[in-house]
Structure formats: C-alpha cells, structure tokens
Amino acid sequence: GAGVSQSPSNKVTEKGKDVELRCDPISGHTALYWYRQSLGQGLEFLIYFQGNSAPDKSGLPSDRFSAERTGGSVSTLTIQRTQQEDSAVYLCASSSRTGLGNTIYFGEGSWLTVV
C-alpha cells in the first residue's frame, strides 16, 4: 500500500477482554515495529520484526502481550485480559532493509481505551 495502515483506528474495550490490533506495512518493507504511546509520553518500543521473525521483543511489557507476523507482511498485536494501564495509542511502523539509517515510516496508530 501507499502507507502503513492500521486498524482499528479506535477501540474501546472492557477490562479483561482480549484485543487484536492489525498493521499492514508498506509493500516490500521487511522490517516492522510496534510502539506504544501513552498520554503525554514518548514512544515506547514493544517489538521488532524482520520478515516473520522477531529478533527483538524486549519491549513487550508482560506475557499478556504478543505479536505475530505472517507472510512477511501483515502483523497482529494481541493484548490478552486487557487492563486500564494498557490504554494508549499503539503505533506500527515499517522500513526497508537497506541500511540502519533508512527511514522508518509510521502509521496513524490504533487508539485503545480500556474501561
């Protein structure tokens, strides 16, 4: 696609429910990232994919968080048994694998509210 696409744009869920957030990266981009941005805060790294594998998942805050990527393209971030502190904007980004200085392009994010 033309840009990084994320869905849903906004999600309100009840505490304890599971949620899935989807990211469709720019076509041909092999690297994919998930970040979390809480209100008034910077971006917190969650996980990085290169192709379908995740060499760096050090930012996942707990075992309630998981992510997968299939076919080297679409990625899903799953949060199980959501808590109120999970409320944040979840941003996905992608980049081509042409060097570490290459530009990382971001989507518009999925705004998750846990009530």
Add this chain to the structure above:
Amino acid sequence: AQTVTQSQPEMSVQEAETVTLSCTYDTSESDYYLFWYKQPPSRQMILVIRQEAYKQQNATENRFSVNFQKAAKSFSLKISDSQLGDAAMYFCAYRSARGGSEKLVFGKGTKLTVNP
C-alpha cells in the same frame, strides 16, 4: 542502554520567527543515527530530518536544520521562518548503527505552538 532527553516539554514561537528545540542523548557507541520526527494531531509520525553520527556536517532540509555536537551528545533542531503548520509534537530519536538493534529510542517530546 541508550536514552534520549528532551528538556523542553513545551515551546512557542511567533509565525515567521526561528525556534530551536533541544535534545541530548546518552550512548557509549560511536556510530549511530539521530532523527527528529513531527507528530501532528493526526498522530502520524513524520520524519523531519536525519543525521548520521559519522558525518560532521549538520543536516538541513529546507527550513529545518540541526546542530549536531557529537562530543556533547547534543542534537538540536532549528526551525526557521516558522509556519502555522509546524505546530506539532516533535520527538528526537536515536538508532544504533550496530546490527541487531533496529529500534528507535525516543525522547518524551516537545510540544511546539506557533502563534500567528
């Protein structure tokens, strides 16, 4: 671990004036990349400018330029001839040049207001 600090939570500037946003970082590495991203209310992060640490020359992109001081670990952003459309959150970010560490490390951001 690398850290990025933006000491100015908020800044304001008059339209057509110049403003400088500060950023400092902490790293033991010698090779890395630095970035400034802009986040308007639409939430989408947009790359403003990029600097390779091995380059001594400061990067410029039209009205945007940086003052990169490697020894001081400082990376400030200067916006000249500020426009109303420049109003946004600005984030400074660091990325290691070492393979395997692909992530960007962000500061907490500076909210820029442009007054007409």
